[in-house]
Amino acid sequence: MKIGQLSKLTGASIRSIRYYEAQGLITPKRSDNGYREYHNLAVEQIRTIQFYLSLGLSTEQIASFLHCVLKNKEAFCRDVLPVYTSKLAEIEQQIQTLTQMKSNLEERIRSIRSEESIYKEATYHVDKTSQ
Amino acid sequence: MKIGQLSKLTGASIRSIRYYEAQGLITPKRSDNGYREYHNLAVEQIRTIQFYLSLGLSTEQIASFLHCVLKNKEAFCRDVLPVYTSKLAEIEQQIQTLTQMKSNLEERIRSIRSEESIYKEATYHVDKTSQ
DNA sequence: ATAAACGATGACATTAATGTCAGGGTCAAG
DNA sequence: CTTGACCCTGACATTAATGTCATCGTTTAT
Incomplete structure (x- = not known):
């Protein structure tokens, strides 16, 4: 899906989604035309990022464990x-x-x-x- | 006195004292050479400003009553x-x-x-x- | 083919107080 | 007269996430 739809599905603004990418929190593929292309999983990933932000964590802190959290259950990520x-x-x-x-x-x-x-x-x- | 001495007497940095002036919190005279010239009272005024800042007030909030506080006892400033x-x-x-x-x-x-x-x-x- | 809707990038703005630097004047002591 | 200590102004940097432009390319529907 493209960024507009991801934005609608998650409630995160397009600007914010691009910012998360700049911070290394999410890395979409690019279509031939240069558009960002997200898998369906990205919806959950963006929600996860928003959840951690709501806990008061910074994107930098989130980045420090997100690679792990996205692959495992949080509980298994030391x-x-x-x-x-x-x-x-x-x-x-x-x-x-x-x-x-x-x-x-x-x-x-x-x-x-x-x-x-x-x-x-x-x-x-x-x-x-x-x- | 000049700004350097005022800074030493109050602990406020020269930069901060100039900033307070830019925010309208203190208005020193100027010597012929352009140097700021402060009365002795300025020491107390800077300390007052610092006190309110330490309460968490913004310079804008402080400005809203400082004219009054500096002339009266706080208690008499509605x-x-x-x-x-x-x-x-x-x-x-x-x-x-x-x-x-x-x-x-x-x-x-x-x-x-x-x-x-x-x-x-x-x-x-x-x-x-x-x- | 054209207009609307969408996407991309890059840049500036927001907030508040302070640090810091550059490029100058001023002044006092030697 | 020079050096060092002081003062001036103006400007940019800091922090974090987001909003909002401008300018441009793409796609889709008419």
Whole structure:
């Protein structure tokens, strides 16, 4: 099949499919006219790529084990596990950073609210615009 | 003072200080030779900017209330609160997304580990490389 | 044969803050 | 007067995946 149909079947944009190819994630044959020609299996391959992308993996990480995953069941591909665990650690670090930012923000908000109520009391008589 | 000293006093790179200026966050005078000339207050201003950046705010968000924060105490600047709360919502959304990715990854890892142990049992006799 | 629909390539844009380089001025100490 | 340390501006690079053009060739249906 040609790239347009593959795009429709998978939901991946034509641009994205070409990008995956540029990243070495999929390698279609070429017809005589230069058009990319995909087997039916490519549908599943694109879906697999999208699945890993949705897990937050980069195309580079996916490339590191895709050759294996495409030929075996994921469970039998040892290469997947270290990528998963290192990605997991990365995500946990990001969550931690965001959680810290969140606490800081909440603290700022609390602090402002409490000081603002004091401010409102103290200036109630001149602060007629504050409502 | 000139930009080099300001950089040393604040830890912000010269490049970053110029960038803050381009974003309208700080506006130094210019000497006759064209050098940026900062008051002593600029040290505190840069630190303030860095503080807000560390909260995860963008320079654009900071710009939206900095004029106020620099002249008043934060608590008296009403403009800060909505920026804080919208940033907080944004961060919470990011945390939620990451948490979902984390669960998915953990599930994948669990699934692989359990299947792998089955695999190892079933193929133990041919799998001498697996430790 | 022509127009519409499709495919190809290549390039630029997006985002945000920062690094880094090039090609210059300025200034102070020697 | 030269050297080194500093400053200036402008520009390109970084990251990742995708969108969106422009320009061109191909195919298909009328």
